[in-house]
Amino acid sequence: MGFLDKLIQSVFSDKSVNITYEPSTKLVKKTLKRSEKFKETYHKWVENLSFNFIIRLIFEEWETRSEILAPEASLFYYNTDQSNGFLYYFEKGANTDDIHFLVQLFADRVKKLGYMVNHQEEEVTEAENFLKTKQVVYLKPKLKYRMETPCQQLFGNIHIECVWHDGEPYYIKVMANYYSDRAYDLPSSFDDLVAHLFVF
Secondary structure: OOHHHHHHHHHHHHHHHOOOOOOOEEEEEEEEEOHHHHHHHHHHEEEHHOOOOHHHHHHHHHHHOOOHHHHHEEEEEEEEEEEEEEEEEEEOOOOOOHHHHHHHHHHHHHOOOOOOEEEEEEEEEEOOOOEEEEEEEEEEEHHHHHHHOOEEOOEEEEEEEEEEEOOEEEEEEEEOEEEEEEEEEEOOOOOHHHHEEEEE
């Protein structure tokens, strides 16, 4: 496995996501709560279709992910028997508000597919020479899908993560993690999940 592959693997892995951030000092870790002002501005952003530009950017890379050389790519795709996902690196100067709203938009679109937010948090750590802010929203299928065996896992458990460096958007990651034992039905296609996320 080459260096780039190891780096991408480390970012996709929840256990080793800090490979480029050591040493770090945790400054804040709290439940992510949206203010009324955020909600009001976010709803206007959605109503005005202001998400179209950023969604199109990510979607275009998703559509051509097999054609772009890794060093030139902004999007990386992860695919195993247990997880599927993508990681998208933002260009320098990306609008910070758009990215905050994008996290909420993805979460809202997942909730419409039969999900509930299990937990969401924000963490700020001091790395060697910058502040890293990470927002995470973790969603699971609603309880009604887990009442009988085998449970319906829909698209799996969904992990949405976004990272900023010194307030500048750095990357967004969406992962679907699956159960493979007999207590669960097979998950729905990750491509279908992406189709719901990338509506513009």
